[in-house]
Amino acid sequence: MPQISKKDRMKDFVTFGQKMDTFGWTMDITAHDRILVGGPGMVKGRVIQYTDIRKTPQLILPENESSKHNGDMKFFNFGYGIASGKFISENISYAISTPYGNNGVGQLLFYDENGKYEGKIMDSKSRLGTLFGAVLCTVKLTNKQDSLFVGAPTYVPEDTSDADVGAVHIYMMKNKFQLTKTIKGTHVGGRFGSAIVNLGDIDLDQRDGPLRRLLFLTTDVAIAAPFENDGKGAVYIYTARNIFADKMSVEYTQKVHPIAVTTRSFGLSLTAMQDHDGNGCNELAIGAPETNEVFMLRCFPSIHLNVYSKLPNLQIRNRTEKDQFTFKACLEAKFPKKPQQIVADILVTVNIMHPSVKFKQTKNGVITYVEKLNRNNSVYCRDIQVLTPLDKNIELYPIQIATKAELSNDPSLSEIFDANRAVVSEHSTIFALDKLRVSDCNFAYCVPNIQTITSTSFTSPYIVGSTDTENINLSMINSGETAYNACLRVRVSSARVLLAPGCTRDEHDLICEPGTPLKQNATWADIVFPFQNIPNIMLETKFLTNRDKKINITINTYNHCENETDKITEELVIELQNDLTNLVLTSEAIPAEVVNISYINLDTEISHFYTCGFLQRKNKEKLIDLKKDVRRQSMRRTMLLRESMRSAQAREGSSAPDDQNKLLEVDNKENPTDL
Template sequence: MLDVCSPGSLALSLLLVWLMLAPALFAFNLDVDKVTVYSGPANSYFGYSVDFYIPDSKTTSVLIGAPKANTSQPEIVEGGAVYSCPFPSAGTRGCKRIPFDTTSNRQARLNGTKQMLEFKTKQWFGATVRSHKEKVVACAPLYHWRSVKESSERDPVGTCYVAIQNFSSYAEYSPCRNHNADPEGQGYCQAGFSLDFYKNGDIAVGGPGSFYWQGQVFSANIAEIIKGYSFKSIIRDLIGEKKTKVGDSEYDDSFQGYSVAVGEFTDDSEQELVAGVPRGKQNFGYVTIIDSENMTYIYNFTGDQMASYFGYTVAVSDVNSDGLDDVLVGAPLYMDREFESNPKEVGRVYLYLQESPLIFKDAQVLNGMEVFGRFGSAIGNLGDLNQDGYNDVAIGSPFAGEDKKGRVFIYNGNRNGLNADPSQILEGSWASDSLPAGFGFALRGDSDIDKNDYPDLIVGAFGAAKVAVYRARPVVTVDAQLLLHPTILNPENKTCQISVSDTLEMLVTCFTVRVCTSVTGQSIPRNIVLNAELELDWLKQRGAVKRTLFLDHGDSHLAFDLTVGKDKLTQCQNFVVYLREESEFRDKLTPITVNLNYSLDESVFLGDQDLKPILNRYKEARLQEQAHILVDCGDDNMCIPDLKLSARSDKKQLIMGDENHIMFIINARNEGEGAYEAELHVNIPAEADYVGIERNMEDLRQLNCEYKMENDSRMVVCDLGNPMVAGTNLSLGLRFVCQRLENVNSIKFDLYVKSSNKDNSTSNFVSLEILITAVAQVEIRGVSHPPQIILPIPNWERKEKPSDELEIGPLVQHIYENIFFYIFWGKAA
């Protein structure tokens, strides 16, 4: 055997999901730290196809196709090969080429001369490879032959080889190698372009080139292929072989058989064929279900976008665990036309859930997120990857990611189909100089290669000649309970005794927090250690005084460990918590929220070969419960206040330039149930300053009022009581001084009462507007000469045309001095 591979281990990074996902995703249970990597010959397309080979409990290996590999076959260039790579890694032995065919091109004597009948150079052997128990089939879809008739044409009929009994016996199966050559027949068939196994071990083979590329699908029995096989038999009729027939010319260029899968859709215990026809239906593409008994078409799924290559790949899986097979279809050239002027080729996968025989729901669609990533080029049925009862799916996007290295998206199943967001993204880490690495072009799952009861995944990267085996980590499901007793705390009920000094003890209100956990999961270690954290008053604002403390720790936060597993299926711990004295906190209405977080302590899992378990990401790892402080609010412990407010000013207007002291008489009332943390808020305008409360009027209450500033707002806050009990009626006076009045017509004070109650927590708003006015006083002093004039003026004659002032009348002079202005300038109200 030729040793061409050297397996190794490589840590692959996990991509934290795109802008798209709010909460950020993390790696679920496919391990990215202990990945087994196989390397093949450069430029051989090693990893173009992959599969598991687990014929018995002792043998586990990976089958890897390399369709451009060179072999030792005489006179054949890039004939292609299939390698068997042992798992776990087999030291220096590495991967071995399986000797499906070691011969050169067969020849025959035609017209007296020997001529070649077949052409294996660049036949792409290994482009498809599939296994079923001890059976392995690998195909060369570009295998050419020249029919026995006199012709120089080479027909790409394709061929497959079958191996059984641990590669001890081989036979060839070439369903299109016959006398029906040339494009109008099966000459361009390319049998083996796609391949799958029935559950009974028969094979389904696609040949998309038959009948002017209408395409064709075949089914055959492995035993019949092996029985009576002879290397010399170029053309043989196979007993039991079934195949679809030629259709009308309208089906030309449809490519039926581009992809194939098998599943049960008629409730008769016999599986049907599913075939992709990516260029059918006027290039919209469709997928057809074919009756395996008579090879007739019984159901079609049609694509919804022209040239998306709907049917490029197909897969069958019971995703929602209802006992009925479902169909997945890839359309890797699908264009996202959100913006019609700039469509983006992102790829799409369709999931059709089967409700009853041949009755399907409308498709659930998963769109790719990266342009030209070819999302949906490969679809792998993973089986139940996380052991939650639903099958999961891997979808390849081989040209996505950084430098187009490729990505694989893992979608978990549920009762309604597939989760809309991937639980994990595997990131290609290899680059290729000549072509994209193609990580994710080939996928294979639904087999447990490391025998830990969880199915694993093989990913091929043919451009980099790499294949990675991802093993599934055991999934630990934690069922946790957080119990509080009692859930309503009466501050008057002081039953817990604590020490406040060496000689002094006191009774306080207390309650119990009980944490119980149990774990389930396949192949989990004997005992699981959980890192747990308890936090009291979790919803209190940062820096606020917590109302509760652990008795023994003097803190509202506690970290501890829980050991749960097969020795102890359920583990419980109790913690006693006490309530602070009421004088230490104000908030009595907000529930006391107890928060429990837990995580898996991975440090206890050692060993290079063992995979560390992981918590079930679909099980919430945080629990919350609430306790309430008993308040005087009736049987329902819910206070609904009815807060009222009125206010008046001792002045209706202010005069510019005066000292302008002003007092508000404010009345606050509660006509409902208790209002907790009740406060009067007075918003202060920019022209006023707070002086203090009125202390000289007996009918006004002297409350605790403080000046506060929040952002750019100034206010006075007065404490009205905690609680402000039902029937409270308070009157108080607040004094302000008003300045800086030059540029306003009025100033406004806004007042209201608020409480911390959930319902009806605020009073009516009151706005007091004070007008601004201006006053001016003028005093004028002076004399007149003469001081008086007696009219009529004696001896005065009026002239018709006076020539100077004296001819009009005597002169009177007014003399002013020491003019005083007493003016208050400003805008009058």
């Protein structure tokens, strides 16, 4: 790299403050191996770009922007922060910060790889002096453009009088490059956002959400608050999944404190280290310059777990199985690529909840065991036997089985670091709750016989506009064996469903289920559970029109909801009629008198006002009130029109020729027309 001599430093400058004494304050190496070096202390600041270290570098000055768009305005500390990435398009852009801008408000100026100005972002929503852009960090949060983390370590919330709380603003491309979320510090004087570093996937779980293949990438970010906790400092680690979570504040995955009580400014500098110990995940170097210390946060490989149960169908059993059943408690593990020898002991706990059901192996309703994981096996299942109830009065209660997995020996609590020991990814599914019911039927398969009784509040025929809502009432009666998963599917045309308690919706139908088994000779009304009411479906009818001729209601009754062929279908047709005997059309001319129109007031507005509506027979006196109301509106508009015409004539004088006067008569129709 060419050396900058004293002569070069003094070139074109005359004062000490204009020397390149801050050259190297910040640096960035782009994806195309270009080197950007900032010098924010050189009067307004500057950035130098090296495309080839053997050649003269290119100088990027804020004048490139200010000369074209802002006249002689000066940007202070230009080059304080530098980051490069595909922020705006598929081409690389340079983000260069000026924390004080040209008026005390921090700004980010964007340039292409040739140093051409592309645009800017201002911290216009924060108070002055937040050091907006003191730190810039490029992070790949999505499969699309890069995101930009912008540190503002002296940020203070608008509603407080605190100082130096700090914040990190996250900018992403969403139609345009814009502020998406802000992570705020929580400690006064902590200066959260003084250092930011992209760690890649520090825990190597390679999963940052269920939509990872579509959107989220495996990215972890470390943000420092080096002066919180009375100046000792702390470092927070965030994942892309937490950043994108739909919550008011962003939750951190881990908070790191210094070990020594004498450490100061812990986290003022951060550097990601690429897999220092060869276990497949990155480490983090944390600087504490006030006490001349550097710490290394070592990481453990992460295993993704998925806990689930394989349950039998207890409505299909042999007589020899009536008093017990067996299910499988399973654990699925996904391992990282490194290390080759991985160590993890998983403690599995299984609980059963029912008044009379219990495990065969134990009496307290809890089973625990340890699975030792290894790369040769990814799925671990154990058979667990359950004794089923004999009490017919309580057997209808669901049997609940809860399965939980956790790390048996957490390596992070050990004083000796073992690079082969793994931890459980925070994105794992480590808890599963399953429900099932025991059959009391005489044969292997229960044979219920469900009938549905349907009634509605519609009149026959139904007069359109006579009511705002109508109801459909449903009741289920079982004359066969116990129905464990009976249901109704209801489809309604022409009218909108307003309310359907106890029912859920799919794309076309309402699905109504009792929620608990329906025993022989029982009706849905006999179910004592207060949250399982008989379906009372409310339909909205006030928006029906004369174009609607009928309402079709289809009700499918299923003995077994999952069996599409085992159903009884009932069709209801509600015929609609339109009653026009009470339809009233009222008209009123505005203005309601003869109007003289001349060249002076050719812009006079003349209109005819119609009112249409239904009146109940018993309330025909409302027709008189309607006429009076229309008449009052007409008179008011007439008065306003007269005033407007007088004003126009006063301005123009009375010199209008008589032959140019045109008279237009507007008849006042006081009598309404009844249809």
